[in-house]
Amino acid sequence: MIGVLKALSVTAGTFFRKPVTIQYPTEHRQVPDRDRAFPILLWDFDVDESFCTGCHACERACPVECMTVTMKDNPKHAEGTSKRRKILDEFFIDYGRCMRCNICVEVCNFDAIAMNNTWVGHELSTVDRKDLVMDREQLLALSKQQQIRPWVPS
Amino acid sequence: MWGIFGVNMNVWLDAFLRLQLIVLTMTVTVMALIYIERKFLGKIQQRLGPMRTGPFGTLQSVADALKLVSKEDLRPATADRWLFELAPFLTFVPTFMILMTIPFMQDWGVRNLTLGLFYIIAVSGVSVIGYIMAGWASDNKYALLGAARSAAQLISYEIPLVLAVLAVAMVAGTLNIESIILQQDVIPNIILQPLPFFILITALLAELSRRPFDIPIGESELVGGPWVEYSGMRWSIIFALTEYAGLWGMSALTAMVFLGGWQFPFGTASFWGDFDFLYQLLLIFVKSFALILMVMWISATFPRLRIDQLMAFCWKVLLPFGFVQIMINGIVLNYVSDSEVLRNILLFATSSALLVAMCYVVYRATRQPSREERLRRLVMARSTAE
Numbered sequence: 169m170i171g172v173l174k175a176l177s178v179t180a181g182t183f184f185r186k187p188v189t190i191q192y193p194t195e196h197r198q199v200p201d202r203d204r205a206f207p208i209l210l211w212d213f214d215v216d217e218s219f220c221t222g223c224h225a226c227e228r229a230c231p232v233e234c235m236t237v238t239m240k241d242n243p244k245h246a247e248g249t250s251k252r253r254k255i256l257d258e259f260f261i262d263y264g265r266c267m268r269c270n271i272c273v274e275v276c277n278f279d280a281i282a283m284n285n286t287w288v289g290h291e292l293s294t295v296d297r298k299d300l301v302m303d304r305e306q307l308l309a310l311s312k313q314q315q316i317r318p319w320v321p322s
Numbered sequence: 323m324w325g326i327f328g329v330n331m332n333v334w335l336d337a338f339l340r341l342q343l344i345v346l347t348m349t350v351t352v353m354a355l356i357y358i359e360r361k362f363l364g365k366i367q368q369r370l371g372p373m374r375t376g377p378f379g380t381l382q383s384v385a386d387a388l389k390l391v392s393k394e395d396l397r398p399a400t401a402d403r404w405l406f407e408l409a410p411f412l413t414f415v416p417t418f419m420i421l422m423t424i425p426f427m428q429d430w431g432v433r434n435l436t437l438g439l440f441y442i443i444a445v446s447g448v449s450v451i452g453y454i455m456a457g458w459a460s461d462n463k464y465a466l467l468g469a470a471r472s473a474a475q476l477i478s479y480e481i482p483l484v485l486a487v488l489a490v491a492m493v494a495g496t497l498n499i500e501s502i503i504l505q506q507d508v509i510p511n512i513i514l515q516p517l518p519f520f521i522l523i524t525a526l527l528a529e530l531s532r533r534p535f536d537i538p539i540g541e542s543e544l545v546g547g548p549w550v551e552y553s554g555m556r557w558s559i560i561f562a563l564t565e566y567a568g569l570w571g572m573s574a575l576t577a578m579v580f581l582g583g584w585q586f587p588f589g590t591a592s593f594w595g596d597f598d599f600l601y602q603l604l605l606i607f608v609k610s611f612a613l614i615l616m617v618m619w620i621s622a623t624f625p626r627l628r629i630d631q632l633m634a635f636c637w638k639v640l641l642p643f644g645f646v647q648i649m650i651n652g653i654v655l656n657y658v659s660d661s662e663v664l665r666n667i668l669l670f671a672t673s674s675a676l677l678v679a680m681c682y683v684v685y686r687a688t689r690q691p692s693r694e695e696r697l698r699r700l701v702m703a704r705s706t707a708e
Contacts, residue, residue: 169685172624179366179623188368 205289219280222256226272234265353383393554405459413452457548468547472538479528485644486518503583533621577609
């Protein structure tokens, strides 16, 4: 009988507590720094080009083969402004295929690829699967706008 | 003679207008209750409840009603056609008939029956047939199981309900709800008869198949009981109208029989002023709403009972104590008729003593041995086995 009263007081107690749910599409919870959405490319603001040299390390390591990378000679290296001899030409990632395993980030020799840790990386629904294949500019956009929060101390 | 709000008119027209008023109020109340219950449950479970339709989700019930009305009314191919289609109405009509004798204000109900309580008890027993009809006609094993369970439960709990109401009727000396309310201007019946109030609340939960007693519905085991195969309009009649109108009607009835209905509590009517009909409406609203919230609170708290626990609680606890209460009431009312104060004190004392005794019986029945005791018994059992 005492347990009955205890149970009633517990539910009455939770009634006056703040709800834990939030109104998701209009309110967002803070994403953790090491949140692992889809991979994106990083932009080197010192020499104004991408960190990525198109070395195919991530493409070869990718378990689901969602990446396509091509490489070209770096025009800035010929001018002498950049130390990178080669630079990426085209870079495609099929977000519909990517399984967000983080392997590409781990194998990258130049820290040129990172996992998207913003809400943008989670709200990508489209009506066409083709729209999930990201090209170079789309992959670099977030980094160019400096919206990626670095969690590795650089 | 007859007439709504003092306007003279034909008897039939008057009855029709009153019925229309009840139907309108019932629909609005049901929609409000669904919204309130969803919000209340949400708060208790640390959720928000409906938030998207309208400001703070207030239009959710309207949206639900629109969706249910426009949904296709499916009927299984093997179902018994007429039974299947008539069953929802057979559960709804008794609930609606209860509302017709409830006096919501002084001298204002659809009809004031001299045997009002008797009528309500008689009519509310009919809804079992609707459950069984729905369960049988659906041609579905879950529906049939649910129907069997609801028949067992509703019929069993009808008896404590009757006993509780009868105890109050003995004290009041009448079965007319209006006179019962009028007698409670100083002392509401809950003080004179706490045990029947407790029995009535328990039986009411069971009659409405609400959570601690929802084995006929049992979503997790019977996927909705007798109503598995229903959809659309028919389902909304069952679910929304029957369940919530029943909750409203029974809460209003309990408020009238035990809490003094539209009377101010403890004889403070002269302090508050004239017996205005607005005061009466407000009082009956507050009292029945408090009861409804209590029912929702209880059903949000307790898990479903097993069927044997349910039956044992009814037949071994509520029923004997109800009979004992009626016996004591009879003795008190018969032998202590000259002094009303002494009579009231005796009624209060015996009934609360019985309530304490009942709590003790339940406590003894549900008590678990302590951990040490259980270990000791285990060790003893093992040593004797060897």
